[in-house]
Amino acid sequence: MLFEFARPERVVLTTPNAEYNVRFESLPEGKFRHADHRFEWTRPEFEAWAGALAERFGYAVRFAPVGPVDDTVGAPTQMAVFSR
Secondary structure, three states, X not given: OHHHHHOOOEEEEEEEEXXXXXXXXXXXXXXXXXXXXXXXXXXXXXXXXXXHHHHHHOOEEEEEEEOOOEOOOEOOEEEEEEEO
């Protein structure tokens, strides 16, 4: 709805980087960081989803880490910035 009908000039979306969850010692494997999360994506999953969305609705998209970047698993949060 947002991209197809509202068509804002810029959209900023963030989501947890699921790969980073291994750095939380108290978080059981396969569990989300917070009960209100519906999903947590890996970096490739997020980039594939955002890239397909951008292509479908005529946006450019760039990605950026949010938080300290771990050399192995990336940052705790990932961001996509969509621009028309």
